[in-house]
Amino acid sequence: MSDKRIAVIGGTGDQGKGLALRWARAGFEIIIGSRDAARAVAAADAMRATLESNGSGSVRITGAANPEAAVSASIVVLTVPFAAQVGTLKEIRERLAPGSLLVDVTVPLEPAVGGKPTRTLGVWAGSAAEQCAELSPPGVEVVSAFHNVSADALADLEHEAECDILVCGDSKEAKARLRPLIAAIAGCRYVDGGPLANSRTVEAMTALLIGLNIRYKTHTGIRITGLKE
Numbered sequence: 001m002s003d004k005r006i007a008v009i010g011g012t013g014d015q016g017k018g019l020a021l022r023w024a025r026a027g028f029e030i031i032i033g034s035r036d037a038a039r040a041v042a043a044a045d046a047m048r049a050t051l052e053s054n055g056s057g058s059v060r061i062t063g064a065a066n067p068e069a070a071v072s073a074s075i076v077v078l079t080v081p082f083a084a085q086v087g088t089l090k091e092i093r094e095r096l097a098p099g100s101l102l103v104d105v106t107v108p109l110e111p112a113v114g115g116k117p118t119r120t121l122g123v124w125a126g127s128a129a130e131q132c133a134e135l136s137p138p139g140v141e142v143v144s145a146f147h148n149v150s151a152d153a154l155a156d157l158e159h160e161a162e163c164d165i166l167v168c169g170d171s172k173e174a175k176a177r178l179r180p181l182i183a184a185i186a187g188c189r190y191v192d193g194g195p196l197a198n199s200r201t202v203e204a205m206t207a208l209l210i211g212l213n214i215r216y217k218t219h220t221g222i223r224i225t226g227l228k229e
């Protein structure tokens with residue numbers, strides 16, 4: 001299967017939609033996943049209409065139930081709230097093909113237990129990404145990314161998303177598979193964030209950014225300075 005086909009699990013939500021719009025516009029084939037296949041199809045239709053009315057020409061976005069979406073792509077991106085991460089992974093993990101790349105975007109924010117979005121929860125595994133890796137089948141590489149770019153910035157197709165994307169994972173090759181997906185989002189840059197365990201820090205930074213967004217009434221991103229590439 002080609003890495004040009006991407007399943008976005010929970011793609012009916014804000015973050016998944018933003019990523020899907022950017023990737024579809026850049027020519028990737030997108031399958032939106034949902035617990036409800038009809039909701040996935042409706043979301044895919046709405047995204048296609050948005051892009052076609054924006055002059056993006058013909059784009060490829062379809063919708064399916066989460067397990068069907070997961071089985072049909074070699075890159076599977078998980079964009080669900082932390083409270084839904086384990087349940088969703090249990091629903092899709094048997095359907096992930098060996099060699100596929102699972103990209104975890106989950107941030108363990110406090111609202112999962114009724115708390116503040118400006119604070120993260122402690123995760124026994126270390127981070128949402130490490131929890132995702134523990135629940136993934138052998139032969140599936142797990143990386144984490146896209147935590148620090150906001151859904152609002154992604155959905156604003158008239159402007160660049162302006163964010164460095166820290167990619168964490170234990171395999172350099174697996175992380176590098178995300179390079180074309182990040183290059184496809186104007187204003188975003190791939191940054192190797194080191195091992196998957198570093199996702200603890202990257203996930204926590206999202207809570208900080210949410211606080212900044214509330215104080216400054218905007219949507220912030222991050223830039224790492226001093227890199228040579």
Ligand SMILES: NC(=O)c1ccc[n+]([C@@H]2O[C@H](COP(=O)([O-])OP(=O)(O)OC[C@H]3O[C@@H](n4cnc5c(N)ncnc54)[C@H](OP(=O)(O)O)[C@@H]3O)[C@@H](O)[C@H]2O)c1
Binds near residue numbers: 078088
């Ligand atoms: N929004 C952002 O700006 C942003 C930025 C960086 C990272 N993130 C992270 O990305 C993930 C998704 O964020 P989001 O804002 O897109 O979330 P969301 O809109 O609240 O939810 C995304 C999708 O997850 C599914 N979902 C919701 N509750 C569920 C449940 N209890 N069980 C199973 N599925 C459920 C829903 O899809 P169906 O109902 O169609 O199944 C929903 O459309 C989160 O972990 C978030 O922390 C978000």
